[in-house]
Amino acid sequence: MTTAKLTILLAGTFISSSAFAAQAVSERDWLWVTIVILGLLQTLLIIGLQRSRLKLKHARQALFDSHKTLEQKVQDRTESLHATNEQLYQEIGRHEATELLLRETQEYLHSMLNSMPSVIIGVTHRGFITHWNAAAVEKTGVSAESALNQHLKDVYPSLPVDGEIINDTIDAALPYVSQNIQETQGSELHYSDLTIYPLIAAQAIGAVIRIDDVTMRVRVENMMIQNEKMLSLGELAAGMAHEINNPLSTILHGVQNIYRRTSPELKANIQAADKHHLTIEQITDYLSDRKIWQFLEDIREAGERSAEIVTNMLDFSRSSSQTQRPFDLAHVIRHGIELLAAERATLPPVDLKLDNTLPKVMGSAAEIQQVLLNLVRNAAQAFGATLTPEARIYVSLGQSDTHAILTVEDNGPGMAEEVARHIFEPFFTTKEVGQGTGLGLSVSYFIITEHHSGTIEVQSIEGEGTRFTVKLPKSPNADGASPHPHSLP
Template sequence: MSNRLKSYFSHRTISQKLLFMLIVTGIVTATLCTLIAASIWRFVIHSQIEPDYTHNLKVISELSQNIDELNKQLPTLLAVDSHAIDTKLIATFDEQGNLLDQLSLNNLPLPAKQLHELYAYYLKQGRFSPEVVSLKLKNGTPYTLLVLYKYKTEVLFNSKFLLMLISLFLAAILLIRIIQMQSRRWLIDPVLHLKAVTHQVSSYQNYNVRANKVFFDEIGNLVDAFNTMLSQIQARDHLLTDARDKANRSQKKAEVSTNEIKKTNIRLEEEARVRSAMERKLLEFQDFLNGIINSMPSIMIALTPKYRITLWNQQAEKLTSISAGQAINHRIDDAFPFMLFYLDLVHQASKTGQVQTVSQAEIKISGITRFYSIMIYPLKGRGQQDVVIKLDDITDQKHLQELVVQSEKMMSLGGLAAGMAHEINNPLGGILQNVQNLTRRLSAGLPKNQQIADDLGLSMTTIEEYLKAREIPSLIENITHAGHRAVDIVTNMLQFSRNAAPELEQCDLNELTRQALQIARTETTFHELQAESGLIISELYDPELPTIPCIPSEIEQVIINLLKNAAQALSEYGCPSGTPEIKLNVQQQETYAVIEVIDNGIGMDDDTRRRVFEPFFTTKDVGKGTGLGLSVSYFIISSHHHGILDVQSEPGKGAHFSIRLPIRPLRLQLD
């Protein structure tokens, strides 16, 4: 039976064993508490109710016929309550206080005097309780009883109860001791044993010891794991010992090859320094090339055969407002949609290896039109079919070419105009002189005319009436007006073709411009614009502008001409904004003094802008313009002052004329 219990508990878990011990301890404790509670309850039950002895006496006396019958009943009363009280004495007195009978424990009669003394003694002290009871028999006779008694009470801790209690305590202590010993055997001893083995391992590095497994519980599993760990550590220790031996042998070999490694390291360090220097040089050279590419005024873009961007310089960033980081590895038609029209040339350059060019391409970005020359050439030396696109801004060159063509055209037309002016001037003078003579000879105020009319029998008054009826004077006036207009044209043509050396003088361009504006304000068109549309003229002058060498009358003539043209354009064609405005600005730009006349009229298309300085070209109605005003102004600025007269205009955005005069000493100009 014992072996079975040992086997049973050896295979239980620690929690099950603790539960068993707690159950046994609980049962013992409950049993002991139950026994103690039962003993106390028994004492309380027997002692909590005192029998009402005097009440019993009164009841028996009321049932008795006479005193003799009462005296006979007293022993019976004592027998009934003997389990609860201990009666010392009962004495019966009549109504006069005479002692009739007495009943005592020792049956010894006491005199009445001693009864009173005994009553007084027990009243003050003593173990018996004295009490005087007034009785009335059944027949109504009154009597008095003197009773000396005490109640019987149970003894709580009597000898049997104490013996039983001591036995229970001893049994509980023994059981607790047994449980403690069993707990030590089940829990503490295996742990202490495992601790001792652990101390052997940790203190003495003894991996040969093993812990004994007694029970198959958690501690038993821990013992198995600990023994397994010791086995693995022991095996690892053997491996480490073998590895240490191998390491010692390898160390010897390593010591042999250390010198060779040091030498190799020295060579590697030297090679690393050389390579680092080469990489630094390559990076510097790469930065240098990038600096060259980014510093070029041209737009440089490199593409793969799939039209992916591999190079995007700063000029490309400025033109497209797209950074290199955003453009690299993207298609060219996504980053620069303009090149979509030239992808066939990119493909052709990649396939054939031939350079493809576009002499003039128009690009419009942010509302500004610029002209570029495009060169697409294959990238050689990489074993790939990459191409490079180079775009150069030729807007200024194109504009200069237009100016050169314009200048050459004007020079050729100048020679033609000079010849025509001389050929026309002579017959024109004869026409005007003959018209003047015709007017004089038809006038009635000359005596010679009156004399010849009288000789012929004619009346000058009749002749005048005839001429007026036939509107001959108005025809003569038209001939005269046309002649003078032809004279003006010839004069402008002669001035247009003049190549004489000008006489320059230092001039305040701000003051000269103010005077020209005052003169232009007197023109009828200015008055009409200010009265009808509220013409706004804004002026901006540069007080720091130095004096420049020029011919004041000619510069004044050019400014007035530009102001009149602007006012006439605003008057005839109106302005998109509704309120006409002319801006007159004088400022310095680098080495030039610049006069700008800007209006907000309807502007000009490209064809009109290119021909605006040609002689005899005009957009005005027939008879309202000669077409020589701007051409003469152009030659005044370019030939006489070595400056530039330029115009910028687009349809609906007004016209911007600028006069650029070089700022330099007078002696250089005269040279």
């Protein structure tokens, strides 16, 4: 029960008692009683107020304590949030630094891969592209944005490797290598090496395909091999030529003596015939009937042809006998084509294009003309016995900063790679037996490389034609050019 309620109850009790006592006591006593009652009521009221004040004080203290506790909790929670935010900011900073470092590393790796001349292609085990460097863009013309996430066979269908080889390489965890892959770019042959490296990581399984253009390496290797063969042949040719010359001279001398000893103009022949009761005419008729003269002529022609072969072989074993001097290459080429006019029936039309600003070159004009005739005749023979109206031979002369460049090209049947690889080897020929010695291009190669410090290369595509390219160093002290342009009708 509250103090106010108790006070009211006591006041009511005293009033009731006072009313009852008022009847028994005098008025003076009533006043005293009233004063006592009022004092008592005041005391009780003071006590109630005091208790209420104490209660209020305790409530305020409790509220204050709760407020302090709440403030402390808010402060602790705020400090905790600040600490958490600080940790979060630090973590975000570390993530940003890691992301920046990762981005810089990726950009660095991409820059490294894009700066490489090799084609670098990353693929998954299913053949989908994950990386496509700048060399791949340049080779295929397909941008990295268009190539990524596409299948390899859709983006690079000419790649000489299929999905089965990629899967086998990944399964075996061993690199796959394919060397000297031949491909045609325009009218030229190019070679490349292809390597597949298996890539096995926790996130993905795939492979890296690397393609290197080794055209220059293959050409240099072929040139070195050819030079080695020429050097070996030089020693062999010298010995063979001297060994063959002796019996060959005997054969030709014997044929010459047969002709002399059957000639009706020599008195000794007539006397020998009379001794056996014969005439020179009878002997001649007999030899004619039995075709002995034809046999002797065949022997003589074969002997002279063999002597020519020996002479060509000797060219490999000795330096040029021609004096090296500056000469007008355009004039030599023009004159050489004119010399072929007598063979026009067996030659297709020759289109001639000369750079008349070319300065003179150092060397032997006669030997270079021999090379030109060999190349043009070789091109003509590639067409076979029957020439088509479309058959053409193109002879052009240009220049680079350091070299004169002679090109002899035809649109004939071309050659297989295996044939082109051996075309400059001595005695190698695709002609029928008795129609060629296989030394024409070998001699030409020797003249250009050994006598003139130049180069000669062949590029051929089956069904499209063949191109021979001869490069001769310009003469450093020679100047001047061909006086007049010229084209062969």
